Amino acid sequence: MEGEWLTYEQAAERLNVSPEAVRQKAIRGRWQRTIGNDRRALIRLPDGWPNGVRTVSERPNKRPVRTPFERMSDALLIKTLEAHVETLKQQLAAAEARAEKQAAESAAELAAERARSEKAIEAFAALAERLDALAAARSRPWWRRLVG
Numbered sequence: 001m002e003g004e005w006l007t008y009e010q011a012a013e014r015l016n017v018s019p020e021a022v023r024q025k026a027i028r029g030r031w032q033r034t035i036g037n038d039r040r041a042l043i044r045l046p047d048g049w050p051n052g053v054r055t056v057s058e059r060p061n062k063r064p065v066r067t068p069f070e071r072m073s074d075a076l077l078i079k080t081l082e083a084h085v086e087t088l089k090q091q092l093a094a095a096e097a098r099a100e101k102q103a104a105e106s107a108a109e110l111a112a113e114r115a116r117s118e119k120a121i122e123a124f125a126a127l128a129e130r131l132d133a134l135a136a137a138r139s140r141p142w143w144r145r146l147v148g
């Protein structure tokens with residue numbers, strides 16, 4: 001197995017990946033590792049890995065040079081924001097109308113439920129009076145009830 005010893009940074013440049021990726025590949029692939037005189041880790045790439053060092057311009061995943069962000073003109077930005085505000089106002093008005101409609105429906109349902117509750121209370125009160133009368137009639141001894 002012939003080859004030169006490289007630092008993680010040198011191997012990363014050669015393989016076009018990050019130094020951490022090279023370190024993980026070396027661990028998983030059980031590549032030969034040693035410590036150099038400068039106390040830095042050195043690895044030997046296995047046979048079949050690229051030997052030529054790529055230049056920066058040859059790197060395929062090199063990020064393109066970023067151009068400065070072209071700002072939207074202030075007038076256009078203000079116009080866009082005003083249009084959005086109008087949309088939000090319309091949505092708010094629609095939501096308020098739905099809330100008022102639901103409040104009116106809830107009030108009507110509450111009134112109907114109150115009326116049903118009052119009817120039920122009256123029915124239970126009448127039933128209680130009838131039961132009290134029956135209980136009073138039954139409270140007399142049986143022989144008095146027979147006589148009349």
